[in-house]
Amino acid sequence: MTEQKIQLGAQTISCKADESVLDALLREQVAIAHSCRQGVCHSCLLRSLEGAPPIEAQHGLKEGLKQQNYFLACLCYPQQAMRIAHRHHSNFITHGTVSAKQALNAETLLLTLDLDEPLDYYAGQFVNLRRDDGLVRSYSIANNSIYNKQLTFHIRRLAGGRFSAWAHEDLNLGDRLAVSEPQGLCYYLPDKPDSPLLLIGTGSGLAPLAGIISEALHQGHRGDIYLYHGSRDLNGLYWLEEMQALAESHANFHYYPCISSGEPPEHVFAGRANDVAFSQLSTLKGWRIYLCGHPDMVNNTKRQAYLKGASLADIYADAFHVASSSLD
Numbered sequence: 001m002t003e004q005k006i007q008l009g010a011q012t013i014s015c016k017a018d019e020s021v022l023d024a025l026l027r028e029q030v031a032i033a034h035s036c037r038q039g040v041c042h043s044c045l046l047r048s049l050e051g052a053p054p055i056e057a058q059h060g061l062k063e064g065l066k067q068q069n070y071f072l073a074c075l076c077y078p079q080q081a082m083r084i085a086h087r088h089h090s091n092f093i094t095h096g097t098v099s100a101k102q103a104l105n106a107e108t109l110l111l112t113l114d115l116d117e118p119l120d121y122y123a124g125q126f127v128n129l130r131r132d133d134g135l136v137r138s139y140s141i142a143n144n145s146i147y148n149k150q151l152t153f154h155i156r157r158l159a160g161g162r163f164s165a166w167a168h169e170d171l172n173l174g175d176r177l178a179v180s181e182p183q184g185l186c187y188y189l190p191d192k193p194d195s196p197l198l199l200i201g202t203g204s205g206l207a208p209l210a211g212i213i214s215e216a217l218h219q220g221h222r223g224d225i226y227l228y229h230g231s232r233d234l235n236g237l238y239w240l241e242e243m244q245a246l247a248e249s250h251a252n253f254h255y256y257p258c259i260s261s262g263e264p265p266e267h268v269f270a271g272r273a274n275d276v277a278f279s280q281l282s283t284l285k286g287w288r289i290y291l292c293g294h295p296d297m298v299n300n301t302k303r304q305a306y307l308k309g310a311s312l313a314d315i316y317a318d319a320f321h322v323a324s325s326s327l328d
């Protein structure tokens with residue numbers, strides 16, 4: 001790969017060999033929304049104005065967007081000069097007002113946003129939240145889709161994290177955030193109400209799983225639903241009582257909180273959530289699997305689930321990639 005020229009409006013930028021378009025634009029201080037840098041959040045969507053972009057840069061985009069030569073800047077390593085443009089309309093489709101903030105544990109905040117407009121989404125999807133200075137981050141919706149004007153999120157504080165630490169400390173009731181259209185394919189589908197569901201999440205990965213479980217139970221899902229929520233120690237778990245109460249009131253919902261270090265108290269299991277799950281379940285043939293949280297856990301568990309008989313088409317995953325080398 002060699003250096004290529006990128007033209008954006010009146011500005012021409014050199015994209016170095018082995019550099020993504022996103023990195024080149026950020027190097028030149030061009031304001032461009034981005035978050036995961038992994039092709040997941042779709043916040044860095046741009047359009048090629050002359051010819052098709054590299055096919056890898058369109059991974060995961062809807063067919064309509066592909067045909068219009070949209071691409072993801074973080075996945076785009078140009079093989080020729082490109083003329084590009086920002087997307088012509090924003091994917092931030094509404095705003096939300098912070099109506100509640102509550103600590104779920106020492107590191108996780110339950111944030112409630114009251115939306116200006118109702119949002120159509122599937123339980124388990126995520127949105128991008130944008131604050132006034134343009135910083136964008138993805139967060140999974142934690143409630144079920146009957147709440148279309150009030151979204152809840154579980155935001156885990158990362159030390160030095162620009163959005164998460166700010167949301168914990170400086171975001172106030174009444175403050176406003178822009179909210180993108182919902183995204184992601186990790187959501188509940190009501191088409192197989194008798195199939196067993198396995199949900200595994202770590203840390204704030206419980207957020208989309210809680211939404212999926214609530215939606216499934218609300219829609220009368222009849223198959224068994226197994227939730228394994230993992231953390232290193234007890235301090236990292238939350239909603240134990242709520243999930244235990246849900247398991248007591250729904251015979252088909254089974255809840256396994258897990259900790260990977262230290263001695264677990266009664267009703268909590270020792271080991272990583274994925275290891276505990278796979279030691280208890282013999283086959284996953286015909287199951288639907290939902291995996292959310294740390295990217296390493298998600299990738300390893302995907303493989304384990306496949307080896308246990310799950311079809312790849314039935315494994316839905318959202319890895320919470322953190323944009324740790326973001327420049328803005």
Ligand SMILES: Cc1cc2nc3c(=O)[nH]c(=O)nc-3n(C[C@H](O)[C@H](O)[C@H](O)COP(=O)(O)OP(=O)(O)OC[C@H]3O[C@@H](n4cnc5c(N)ncnc54)[C@H](O)[C@@H]3O)c2cc1C
Nearest residue numbers: 138139140155156158160161162163164204320321322324
């Ligand atoms: C699809 C999806 C869904 C998600 N859902 C959730 C969710 O429901 N809940 C949730 O809590 N998170 C979720 N995330 C993660 C979330 O989007 C953010 O990435 C996360 O909150 C961290 O953002 P931040 O701005 O706080 O951290 P950043 O400022 O981006 O920093 C991330 C980490 O990297 C470190 N870092 C930053 N810059 C440097 C540097 N130059 N050198 C060394 N270290 C550095 C920081 O100290 C911090 O620990 C999701 C992510 C994706 C992709």
Ligand code: FES
Nearest residue numbers: 035036037042074
């Ligand atoms: S898809 Fe490019 S930054 Fe997330």
